Amino acid sequence: xxxxxxxxxxxxxxxxxxxxxxxxxxxxxxxxxxxxxxxxxxxxxxxxxxxxxxxxxxxxxxxxxxxxxxxxxxxxxxxxxxxxxxxx
Numbered sequence: 057x058x059x060x061x062x063x064x065x066x067x068x069x070x071x072x073x074x075x076x077x078x079x080x081x082x083x084x085x086x087x088x089x090x091x092x093x094x095x096x097x098x099x100x101x102x103x104x105x106x107x108x109x110x111x112x113x114x115x116x117x118x119x120x121x122x123x124x125x126x127x128x129x130x131x132x133x134x135x136x137x138x139x140x141x142x143x144x
Contacts, residue, residue, distance in 0.1 A: 063071070 066074070
């Protein structure tokens, strides 16, 4: 086990093999980290865009609901106003 960590005692073929493995693994790890980071950022941005769209839709729905209720209350007020004038 201790020989494993003594790189100076490795033969040339083992050193070359280890170097080639590291040269292959390091770019894969680096690209993986970059892809995970960019994917997380893209997902976060997508989620916020969806939330903004839902917010706009909900605001419009509440605005429409309130407009309808206001129109109905105006109609009721006009109806009671006219019925009050007729009685008096």
